Amino acid sequence: MKIATRYYELSICVITLAVIMTLMVMAGCGGDSAAPSATEITTNQLKANTWRISSVMVDGVDKTSMYTNMTLTFTASGFSTMNGSVVWPASGTWTFTDNTAKKIKRNDNLEVTITEVSATVLKLSLTWTTGTLGTGRTTSIAGNHVFSFIK
Numbered sequence: 075m076k077i078a079t080r081y082y083e084l085s086i087c088v089i090t091l092a093v094i095m096t097l098m099v100m101a102g103c104g105g106d107s108a109a110p111s112a113t114e115i116t117t118n119q120l121k122a123n124t125w126r127i128s129s130v131m132v133d134g135v136d137k138t139s140m141y142t143n144m145t146l147t148f149t150a151s152g153f154s155t156m157n158g159s160v161v162w163p164a165s166g167t168w169t170f171t172d173n174t175a176k177k178i179k180r181n182d183n184l185e186v187t188i189t190e191v192s193a194t195v196l197k198l199s200l201t202w203t204t205g206t207l208g209t210g211r212t213t214s215i216a217g218n219h220v221f222s223f224i225k
Contacts, residue, residue, distance in 0.1 A: 116175035119191045120148040125223035127157075132202075133217040140215075146196075146223060153180075160214045161202050189220070196223040 110118075127144035130137045144157040151169065155162040167181040178186050190197040198221045205216045 111173065112175040113170050113173060116170075116188065116191055117148075117150060119193065120196070121150065122193065123147075123196075123225045125196050125225070128222040128224045129220075130222070131220045132215050137215060137219075141221075146221075161200075161219065194225045197221065198223075 125146040125148075127138065127141050127146075130141050140159060141157060144159075144162070145155065146158070146162065147154050148168075152165065152167045154165045156164075158164070163182070168178045168186075171177040171179050171185065176188055178188065180186065184200060184202075186198050186200045188197075189199055200219050200221075201217070202214060202219055203216055205214060
């Protein structure tokens with residue numbers, strides 16, 4: 075009887091130990107790490123390059139010449155531009171408006187839609203409500219703007 079009891083106790087210990095070891099191994103594996111969120115992916119794509127202007131369309135009319143040699147650079151929460159006219163100030167901050175990472179709001183409260191972003195192409199659209207003049211020429215035109223940038 076004592077041998078059977080010892081055998082039973084030993085079997086329970088072995089089974090318990092096997093279950094504990096299995097749980098520890100499964101917990102230690104951790105599985106795949108969480109996939110990056112849309113905001114993380116888009117932020118990394120925005121930050122990856124200094125974006126050079128390719129074209130600017132305002133209400134379907136080519137206005138690229140108003141933004142000659144424009145560049146746009148992003149950080150995790152800021153941006154800086156060269157030759158951005160009044161539509162794109164020299165610097166500012168930005169945040170996503172939600173978790174889809176399709177729209178950003180600049181610190182001047184202008185909402186900008188990200189229509190395309192990849193390793194080599196960035197397309198942004200916004201509505202500019204004011205036409206401005208400066209030193210004998212137009213510096214901005216009111217309307218729906220589409221800015222296309224390349225790496």
